[in-house]
Amino acid sequence: MKKEKSEERLGLNLSQENKIEIDCVIFCFEDRSLKVLLVKNENDAMNGNWRLPSASLEHGETILKTAQKILKKHISKDDFFLEQLRAFGYHSSTSFQENISIGYYAMVRREKKKEDDEEFHSDIIWIDINNIADLEDKYMMVIDFSIKELRKNICCSAVGFNLLPEKFTLLQVIHLYEEILGIEINKTNFRRKILQRRLVRGLAEKEEGVSNRAAEFYSLNVPKDELFWNAKFNFNF
Amino acid sequence: MKKEKSEERLGLNLSQENKIEIDCVIFCFEDRSLKVLLVKNENDAMNGNWRLPSASLEHGETILKTAQKILKKHISKDDFFLEQLRAFGYHSSTSFQENISIGYYAMVRREKKKEDDEEFHSDIIWIDINNIADLEDKYMMVIDFSIKELRKNICCSAVGFNLLPEKFTLLQVIHLYEEILGIEINKTNFRRKILQRRLVRGLAEKEEGVSNRAAEFYSLNVPKDELFWNAKFNFNF
DNA sequence: TCAAAAGTGTTATGATTACACCCATGA
DNA sequence: TCATGGGTGTAATCATAACACTTTTGA
Structure with missing residues (x-):
């Protein structure tokens, strides 16, 4: 409150100097599709308008702490x-000058039962990345970039396994890669490929x-923080 | 000048809110070594203290425009x-709270003769990345990250060719990769590898x-903006 | 029995490696 | 002639792709 008053004295121009938003693209993989978390845009007059979780x-x-807070607000697990x-x-x-957003992306393992009713009551939605529409340009820009980044990273690191549960089948891994990359994968060869790297361990x-x-x-077969x-x-x- | 006065009225805390610096790591490849551009730290009492070019x-x-300006200030070519x-x-x-730096990295083709005397008179230095020392932590952090990013990118894209002159020998390419990655490369096989991709064209x-x-x-053999x-x-x- | 997905075996291809070898040039 | 780096040829090895095949399970 006090802060806002001080800023007002300086006029619009300075008060908007370097305002930084943190926007998070939170991915999960569920029902064989890649989804992101959107929250209802409360500042917006039109109802049913969604945006990325941000602060x-x-x-x-x-x-970093700010991004972590955004995640913890929506995700029950650490x-x-x-x-x-x-x-x-x-x-x-609303502003003439350039605004700054620092984008983050996150991956969570979604456990279905626990969270389904949560979503039913609340103002969040997990939406398939192919069905996203009518978001502000800014949010689309961050989401588009995050998907490209995700695609790049799952091809040269094992980071994509953050989207899978503790126990998974190899077909789940294949579906994950197929969905994110938008390609079809030969199952028998992919299976051999992934087993050769000794990244996973049969249970x-x-x-x-x-x-x-x-x-x-x-x-x-490797610690999560090394993925x-x-x-x-x-x-x- | 006027702006600084306004900020003073608000006290230290608010005046530093979300101050954003743009820091550029400008790479060149010369004398078989990867170098970055440093400028003399004029705000610093101690002479001979260097920093990244920034604004x-x-x-x-x-x-983006700010980063481009930083580059144009030091690099004669577009x-x-x-x-x-x-x-x-x-x-x-000097401040309790976190400052924000947005880091950029650039690659330039350095033409020796033209710029040598320039450097002799001025407050800039092109320094081998292995000889960088006594920079502020912040600058080291950005440089370290940029080198990792550069290493990652030259392995999966042809972006490294931005460091070479228009005409180059294959040995120069090999030296570039050896130096940046810190490895030794088999010359005869690398040559075939690179020719197979049809990335370069014999002159x-x-x-x-x-x-x-x-x-x-x-x-x-490809437009520079596709590298x-x-x-x-x-x-x- | 069938459909569907799991999982194995085998062969062909293509990229990569290792290494031997010859070529061109200035000192 | 020698040292230095340019450049070719070739055989062995390894990863990948393609495809045929067998196995397991519930309906």
Whole structure:
């Protein structure tokens, strides 16, 4: 309150100097599709208008802490991957000069039952990346960039496994890559490829109640915090 | 001047709100080594203290334009590659809260003769990345990140060719990759690898005055603006 | 039995590696 | 002639792709 008054004295121009927003693209992988979390735009007169979860960078707060806070507000678990995308400059309808957004992207493992009713009551939505429409340009820009970044990174690191549950089948991995990259993958060869790198470990445990041969469950063979930097490989799709 | 007075009225805390610096890591490749441009730190009492070329983000200016201005101040040609790294948060000795730097990295083709005397008289230095020392933590952080980014990018795109002159020998390319990645490369195999991708084109023109068999000159076979995004390849070193 | 997905085996291809070799040039 | 780097040829090895095949499960 006090702060706003001070700024008013300086006039519009200075008060908008270097206002920084932190925007988060939070990905999950569910029902064989890549989704991002959107929240209802409360400042907007039109109802049913969505935006990325975001926050202004406050005094004495770091950009990373701010991004982490945004995540914790929406994600119940502490178990998420979070990395910065870059800084974006954009022009909004309300200001003449360029605004700054620092984009982050996150990956979470979504557990279905627990969170379904949560979503039902609240002002959030997990939406398939192919169905996103009518977002402000700024948000589309950040989302588009984040998807490109995600595509790049899952081909040269194992970071994509942050989207899978602890136990997963190899078909889930294939679906993940197919969906994110928008390609079709030869299952038998991909399976060999991924097993050769010794990135995953068979659990001697199988699916149950499926109407076909049950697939073995696998789990990661490397610590999660190494997925991004240390678990290198080259998928040349 | 006028602006500074306004800020003073608000006291230290608010005046530093969201102050954004743009820092540029400008790379060149010369004498078989990767160098970055440093400028003399004029605000510093101690002489001989260097920093990255940088600028504050001014009113009504975009981050990209600001970065381009920094480059043009030091580089005579318009022919450079410039991309953002990311936003960095850092703590300086003079302020309690986190400052924001948006880092960019650039690659320029350095022509020796023209610029040598320029450097002799002025307050800039092109320094081998292995000899950088005594920079502020903030600058080291940006430089370290930029080198990692450069390493990553030259392995999956042809962006590194922005550091070479129009005409180059294949040995120059090899030296470039060896120096940036810190590895040794088998010359005969690398040569075939790079020719297979049809990235370069022989010029039927040879070195002169060398004390060994003259190497053929090559030039790029793709437009420069495609080097980063479109000229993909996978060097798995 | 069928459909659907799991999973194995095999062969061909193409990229990469290692290494031997010859070529051109100035000192 | 020698040293230095340019440049070619070739065989072995490894990763990938393509495809045929068998296995397991519920309906």
